[in-house]
Amino acid sequence: MSTLLHIDSSAMTQGSVSREVAGTFRQEWQAAHPDGTVVHRDLAVTQVPHLSAAAITAQFSSPEGHTAEQQSAVALREELIVELEQADALLISAPMYNFTIPSSLKAWLDQVVLFGRTGGEGGSVTGKPVTVVLSRGGAYGPGTPREAFEFAASYLEKALNGLLGMEVDVVVAELTLARVNPAMAEFVELADAxxxxxxxxxxxxxxxxxxxxxEQAAV
Known part of the structure; x- marks a missing residue:
């Protein structure tokens, strides 16, 4: 039985295109894999703290000498890392905020990237498949005027593959603000498509x- 770890990061729990499309992925995965398990972590509901000095210093010091703050920081990282390690696949939904990913998702990434374990060559999640569902309010694809401002998909591809060695696949929905921003009314059809x-x-x-x-489980 396989496990899918589903990470949502949009601050909007209602009306979020990234959540909606990720929901389609999850539903289809469960329908095709009814014996599978889904672990859902909603970063807007249960926030993951940003990496602290306690967590960083604990990484380079003996556990026997850790303060209570360091012990707490280590326990959180361990929980998040084990959750990722035990999953057979990862699903991440993320909107683009100010040209990049939500800070909540960056906080989660900073917690789970641990060199010598998950990060670096031969890490514990190397080769694990991850599907990124990304939504962008405008158009940032190849050939668009704002292509050079796209730091969401490009960052996640580099972080998940370059740091964690994961196999990254990206799904993108663009122009998601067309139906709520009158100035973008001419792009509604493109947005819907x-x-x-x-x-x-x-x-x-x-x-x-x-x-x-x-198929892998049957081998």
Whole structure:
């Protein structure tokens, strides 16, 4: 039986396109993999603290000498890292905020990237598949005027693959503000098409992942 770790990071618990598309992925994965388990961590509901000095210093000192603050910081990192290590696949939903990812997601990443364990060559999550569902209020794809301002998908690909060695797949919905921003009314049809395509891609990728995990389990 496989486990999918689902991380939501949008501050909006209602009306979030990234959550909605990730929901499609999760539903299709569960439908195709009914014996699987989903562990859901909502970073807007249960916030993960940013990496602290206590957590950093604890990494380079003996556990016997840790203060209560360091012990608490280590326990949190251990909980989050084990949760990631025990999952067979990872699903992350993230909106673009000010050209990059939400700080809540960056906090989670900083906690789970631990060199000598998860991070670096031969880490404990190397090769694990991760699907990133990203929403962007405007257009930042290849060839667009703001392509150079895209630091969400590009960052996550580099962090998840470059630091953790994970296998990254990205689904993107663009122009998500078109239906709420009158100045973007001319882009509504493009926005709807992008969203529909994202749902289709999420569903297809979920089914493919479920089949892959089932095949691996049978070997």
């Amino acid at each position: 992008s969203k529909a395509q994202a749902h289709e891609q999420a569903a297809a990728k979920a089914k493919a992942l479920a089949a892959r995990l089932t």
